[in-house]
Amino acid sequence: MSQPATAKSSEETLQGGAATPEVQIFDPRHFHQQAHDALGNPQIRGNFRKAMDGLMQKRRDAFVEWDLETLRQLGANVRSRALAKLPDLLEQLERNCQANGIQVHWAEDGDEACRLIRELCESRGAKRLIKGKSMVSEEMHLNAHLEEAGIEALEADLGEYLVQMAKETPSHIIMPAIHKNTSEISELMHDKTGIERTLDADTLTAAAREQLRQRFMTADVGLSGVNFAVAETGTLCLVENEGNGRLTTTVPPVHIAVTGIEKVVEHLQDVAPLYALLTRSATGQAVTTYFNMISGPRKAEEHDGPREVHLVLVDNGRSRIYQDDELLDTLRCIRCGACMNHCPVYTRVGGHAYGTTYPGPIGKILMPHLLGLDATRDLPSASSLCGACGEVCPVKIPIPDLLVRLRKEAVGEGRGNVPGAGVKRSVKEVTAWKSWQWLATHPVFWRLGTGMAGRFRALSPGHLPPWTDYRVAPRPASKTLHAMMRERRRTEKNS
Amino acid sequence: MSSRDAILKRLRQRLDGEIPVPPSDFTVMTERGWSQEERLVRFEAGITAVRGEVVKTTRADWTRALVQVLVEKGVGTLALGRFHDVTIEAREALAAHDITLVDADRDIESWSREQFENIDAGLTSTQGGIAETGSLWLWPTPDEPRRLSLVPPIHIAVLDAGHIQDTFFDVLRDRRWTEQMPTNALLISGPSKTADIEQTLVYGVHGPRQLVVLLRQN
Amino acid sequence: MTPVKLYPAKPEKVYLFGTCLIDLFYPEAGMDVVLLLEREGIEVIFPDDQTCCGQPAYTSGYHDEARRVAAAQLDLFAEPWPIIVPSGSCGGMMRTHYPQLFMNSERQEQAEAVASRIFELTEFLVHVCHVRLADRGEPQRIAMHTSCSARREMGLAETGPKLLQQLSNVTLVEQVRSAECCGFGGTFAVRHPEISAAMVADKGVAIEAAEAEHFVTSDCGCLMNIDGHLQHEKRALRGEHIASYLWRRTA
Numbered sequence: 023m024s025q026p027a028t029a030k031s032s033e034e035t036l037q038g039g040a041a042t043p044e045v046q047i048f049d050p051r052h053f054h055q056q057a058h059d060a061l062g063n064p065q066i067r068g069n070f071r072k073a074m075d076g077l078m079q080k081r082r083d084a085f086v087e088w089d090l091e092t093l094r095q096l097g098a099n100v101r102s103r104a105l106a107k108l109p110d111l112l113e114q115l116e117r118n119c120q121a122n123g124i125q126v127h128w129a130e131d132g133d134e135a136c137r138l139i140r141e142l143c144e145s146r147g148a149k150r151l152i153k154g155k156s157m158v159s160e161e162m163h164l165n166a167h168l169e170e171a172g173i174e175a176l177e178a179d180l181g182e183y184l185v186q187m188a189k190e191t192p193s194h195i196i197m198p199a200i201h202k203n204t205s206e207i208s209e210l211m212h213d214k215t216g217i218e219r220t221l222d223a224d225t226l227t228a229a230a231r232e233q234l235r236q237r238f239m240t241a242d243v244g245l246s247g248v249n250f251a252v253a254e255t256g257t258l259c260l261v262e263n264e265g266n267g268r269l270t271t272t273v274p275p276v277h278i279a280v281t282g283i284e285k286v287v288e289h290l291q292d293v294a295p296l297y298a299l300l301t302r303s304a305t306g307q308a309v310t311t312y313f314n315m316i317s318g319p320r321k322a323e324e325h326d327g328p329r330e331v332h333l334v335l336v337d338n339g340r341s342r343i344y345q346d347d348e349l350l351d352t353l354r355c356i357r358c359g360a361c362m363n364h365c366p367v368y369t370r371v372g373g374h375a376y377g378t379t380y381p382g383p384i385g386k387i388l389m390p391h392l393l394g395l396d397a398t399r400d401l402p403s404a405s406s407l408c409g410a411c412g413e414v415c416p417v418k419i420p421i422p423d424l425l426v427r428l429r430k431e432a433v434g435e436g437r438g439n440v441p442g443a444g445v446k447r448s449v450k451e452v453t454a455w456k457s458w459q460w461l462a463t464h465p466v467f468w469r470l471g472t473g474m475a476g477r478f479r480a481l482s483p484g485h486l487p488p489w490t491d492y493r494v495a496p497r498p499a500s501k502t503l504h505a506m507m508r509e510r511r512r513t514e515k516n517s
Numbered sequence: 518m519s520s521r522d523a524i525l526k527r528l529r530q531r532l533d534g535e536i537p538v539p540p541s542d543f544t545v546m547t548e549r550g551w552s553q554e555e556r557l558v559r560f561e562a563g564i565t566a567v568r569g570e571v572v573k574t575t576r577a578d579w580t581r582a583l584v585q586v587l588v589e590k591g592v593g594t595l596a597l598g599r600f601h602d603v604t605i606e607a608r609e610a611l612a613a614h615d616i617t618l619v620d621a622d623r624d625i626e627s628w629s630r631e632q633f634e635n636i637d638a639g640l641t642s643t644q645g646g647i648a649e650t651g652s653l654w655l656w657p658t659p660d661e662p663r664r665l666s667l668v669p670p671i672h673i674a675v676l677d678a679g680h681i682q683d684t685f686f687d688v689l690r691d692r693r694w695t696e697q698m699p700t701n702a703l704l705i706s707g708p709s710k711t712a713d714i715e716q717t718l719v720y721g722v723h724g725p726r727q728l729v730v731l732l733r734q735n
Numbered sequence: 736m737t738p739v740k741l742y743p744a745k746p747e748k749v750y751l752f753g754t755c756l757i758d759l760f761y762p763e764a765g766m767d768v769v770l771l772l773e774r775e776g777i778e779v780i781f782p783d784d785q786t787c788c789g790q791p792a793y794t795s796g797y798h799d800e801a802r803r804v805a806a807a808q809l810d811l812f813a814e815p816w817p818i819i820v821p822s823g824s825c826g827g828m829m830r831t832h833y834p835q836l837f838m839n840s841e842r843q844e845q846a847e848a849v850a851s852r853i854f855e856l857t858e859f860l861v862h863v864c865h866v867r868l869a870d871r872g873e874p875q876r877i878a879m880h881t882s883c884s885a886r887r888e889m890g891l892a893e894t895g896p897k898l899l900q901q902l903s904n905v906t907l908v909e910q911v912r913s914a915e916c917c918g919f920g921g922t923f924a925v926r927h928p929e930i931s932a933a934m935v936a937d938k939g940v941a942i943e944a945a946e947a948e949h950f951v952t953s954d955c956g957c958l959m960n961i962d963g964h965l966q967h968e969k970r971a972l973r974g975e976h977i978a979s980y981l982w983r984r985t986a
Contacts, residue, residue, distance in 0.1 A: 130523055
């Protein structure tokens, strides 16, 4: 097993950016060790179990009045249609955004997007940037990039604010600080912002509100993600409960919205089913406090809102996923997090163990495309294929099938169009499966082999790690079913 | 080649060719068939479940309800527009009261800090409501700008019961949003909240701490 | 999920695909399947050359190898009789993934035909045989563990419980998080042993906490996993294949 990862330089890890020595850096290449550590950590086990149980129940309750299967199918169809028309819709989105006064930029990868955003800030003399929640900005390691250029990038979503304060990364795509207890948060806020320790969540939240309010007032740039980008009207839709998203996109004089290219939808009405699915799948809410639909910067006659709005469209591997009919389904994702809420693996190891921006089932099918199968070699196999994720995905992504596809790519028997294809192919395993294949296609030898195993069952190993670390070794039966059936046929014939 | 062209080229020259377009049947998003009464019940249940306050009143009487709310909540300074019917009536009713009225229809640069620090409440009209989710919908205007329903710690919203529709889909369709989207359209479904601290639900984060809906019936 | 909405009438003959785990480790369960079906007046044909459905290689990504093994199985079921599979996992593999494995190949039609005749055992007993069970056993509290494949791939969450509910002296209890995976997942249990162990530990605790005296399952992978773990932990609780339990209680 590999050594636990402690702080490394940005060249060595995939997380990027510097970190203080006492903070653990998580890396997908150390999944086994990270999962091991998480499994032995009672707080992680307890926090995640409790939180996921709650979220699963809330989701169930939220869909009670709905014909859920019909709604999911509509969600899947709306997203599939958008993907089918993607290049045309992106051009339409760009046209309509521009007509609305939104400036549109394109970035092939995360680094280019970071540079674009940095240049937008620098050219406007911006030193302070405040952020609404954006997973794609995490994917790009935007904060680190801006900090290196002397631009402060402050997270304003409460969970992200806390995680940033702790110099960590989010452990869930909707609830970033789910791994932390109230007492930890109290300690953290006391440590970093000087408030008195308290276990009262209201008090802690009020303190954060006050601290961040000042920062909204003085921020030069507000950066947000985008939940849905509507091509028909050139509209950016943002979903939130806290109000920091609205503040971020309304108070600073410049608003930069960043999104993956797959988030576009064709028609305004397409937003309705996706919004209904997103909030209920994520947290069991019928609706979030705010649904914020932005179609332009402040007009001449208006009195508030940003003077400039920019949209940065980020590819970062998505157009490559797009090429393949099967892998394409990955891009339907609306980032609800239901898959990880229902995943028995995620519930037990938490989000950090994966070491990737997106953890859980969606992380396992997406990150291999972004980081390559080599770096994420243990992720596609870290699933029992129970299917709980696929069952709840609001846009019906066949996650277990995609996991199997990635496993196929990893051992070099796929189409080879995922980076790192073939990296897990080993002579040992190929030999094992080819032997199994031979045996299973030569029934005479199969019967012989299984018959022998039965006859010599007393010699069958009782020590078969790792199986027998936790279970007794299965013992071959003295007579196989084949043998029993043969005997029976013989007896019948003779009788 | 620009990034834009490279991306579009890759998308258009797709390895596996054209992708079939599935049909979309939106029936499940509409046709609730609720009565006006049921709409009202659902709207109120939805918004009060997340600590929105609903004050039922009438077109004739609503400013009295407004005054009562302001007094109860100790509002000393109220920001509001100047030209909407709702704000005209409000100003009239409040003229006799000891509440400072602040004009919202000014460039924010002249009063941003004031709005953050000295305004107790913001009053806005609304365009309508959504019964299914307990939501208000607003299209901010120069008279009632975006931050008015966001920055002051109390947001008081005036909603006409007759403008509540069953679903969001119905609103988008019946009110023809696609014909002219405003720079900012909003659904507001309660005071701001979070559950980021160990799943404990806390109200009043960055947006308003309180949302009061003056629901005008008839 | 591939629920079979239109079930055929009870046939005179069926094939039995025993599955490799039953063949090797739980052959008596396989025999109990035969007895259950024969009691319904059905002749059971057991093609001698059957080996494995190919799932372990399939889920490991070794599709070329899985395909060759699957092809060998396809040739064994030439007659248009239902194919009974006492495993949601193997049943799911053959019904859902065989057509995918042979898509755009010369065996596509054959694979689809075979897939359309696959029935998981409890599914077949409930929806085709409309079996009526008379309980001869002593009162007992039992829990059912439905495999994830039976539940989600084949849409069969209710068939096992329906059969058990017919047993008048049996109290069917439900463990917490009954729909959560037991952690077997085929090679998952050996590739990610600690995570798998955490899952099976929770499953064992849940079944015990439901005060079940015994548990049954439709899948021998799950059985090997949960039963093997309980034995390792020296717990008294044990389980068996639902076929064995049903036969023992009603014979």
